Amino acid sequence: MQQVPVSLWTLVAGIVVTAISIWIGQNHTLMPMQASLQAPLVDGFFNVMFTIAIALFLVVEGTILIFLVKFRRRRGDDTDGLPIEGNVPLEIFWTAIPTVIVLCLGIYSVDVFNQMGGFEPAGHPHSAAHVAHKSGTAIAATLSDTSEATTAPAPTIGIGASPQTLGKPADLVVDVKGIQYAWIFNYPDSGITSGELHIPVGADVQLNLSAQDVIHSFWVPNFRLKQDALPGIPTELRFVATKPGTYPVVCAELCGSYHGSMRTEVIVHTPEAYENWRTENQIAQQQNLNQVVAVNPADLSTSEFLAPHTHEMGISAATLESLVIGH
Numbered sequence: 001m002q003q004v005p006v007s008l009w010t011l012v013a014g015i016v017v018t019a020i021s022i023w024i025g026q027n028h029t030l031m032p033m034q035a036s037l038q039a040p041l042v043d044g045f046f047n048v049m050f051t052i053a054i055a056l057f058l059v060v061e062g063t064i065l066i067f068l069v070k071f072r073r074r075r076g077d078d079t080d081g082l083p084i085e086g087n088v089p090l091e092i093f094w095t096a097i098p099t100v101i102v103l104c105l106g107i108y109s110v111d112v113f114n115q116m117g118g119f120e121p122a123g124h125p126h127s128a129a130h131v132a133h134k135s136g137t138a139i140a141a142t143l144s145d146t147s148e149a150t151t152a153p154a155p156t157i158g159i160g161a162s163p164q165t166l167g168k169p170a171d172l173v174v175d176v177k178g179i180q181y182a183w184i185f186n187y188p189d190s191g192i193t194s195g196e197l198h199i200p201v202g203a204d205v206q207l208n209l210s211a212q213d214v215i216h217s218f219w220v221p222n223f224r225l226k227q228d229a230l231p232g233i234p235t236e237l238r239f240v241a242t243k244p245g246t247y248p249v250v251c252a253e254l255c256g257s258y259h260g261s262m263r264t265e266v267i268v269h270t271p272e273a274y275e276n277w278r279t280e281n282q283i284a285q286q287q288n289l290n291q292v293v294a295v296n297p298a299d300l301s302t303s304e305f306l307a308p309h310t311h312e313m314g315i316s317a318a319t320l321e322s323l324v325i326g327h
Contacts, residue, residue, distance in 0.1 A: 025051025
């Protein structure tokens with residue numbers, strides 16, 4: 001019986017490994033649903049890397065298994081193994097192939113980074129937030145003097161305009177401040193401040209990021225975007241959401257003991273729903289501001305000042321009164 005040449009086995013193995021790695025690399029479910037214009041770029045690059053990784057895994061592990069079986073020690077064989085020395089052509093081959101792969105992936109990643117706008121962060125001055133607001137409830141913090149708007153320097157670090165939008169202003173600019181342990185979103189064009197990011201689908205959105213205390217990292221897995229928020233150094237993140245829905249926002253930089261709870265959501269509306277949200281929140285925020293201005297806290301007792309917040313504190317009005325009297 002004629003023995004099958006090793007070269008033919010190698011060709012068949014190469015075809016099988018290639019087919020399996022391409023199928024797995026293009027049909028995995030490791031990534032969450034795409035929801036931004038930038039997501040397909042990142043996923044395409046990830047799929048190429050994953051395909052190469054699968055192929056290398058099959059080749060290396062397959063070779064190990066074949067050698068374990070073929071060159072296993074037989075019963076009663078106490079002889080020494082063959083004195084095999086280095087193989088220069090083989091060593092050149094297994095050094096050159098990874099080098100070419102790494103160089104190609106590096107060039108590909110630079111192209112993806114450029115298409116996402118990584119080489120063009122060009123932000124605009126923006127106003128600091130004055131009143132923090134989340135889901136219709138005021139957050140107990142004043143971020144700056146309400147009588148004086150401050151202008152921050154334009155971001156020069158981050159993900160900016162893509163080659164298609166270079167030189168064009170963003171459709172929506174939002175100032176984002178990271179604090180231990182929350183994200184605060186301020187809309188300079190409408191004066192709204194929220195604990196959630198609300199944006200219209202299809203809009204070119206620019207986030208001007210900053211941090212009040214330590215380094216935070218604004219990460220939206222469904223958008224495949226992550227950008228650090230640095231104390232004293234403004235950064236930018238510009239993107240286009242493609243699917244209405246609610247997506248998690250996670251801090252991806254260890255920022256303290258409650259880092260794991262520093263989460264919020266980005267809510268992508270239809271254009272009509274976004275306009276309704278903006279109108280409703282402008283009215284609600286103006287009403288809250290009028291109430292704050294109309295009441296002088298110095299004229300209120302401690303129990304009267306805290307009474308509107310008893311529900312959020314999880315106590316009854318009677319309990320609050322007793323605590324105040326007790327002190």
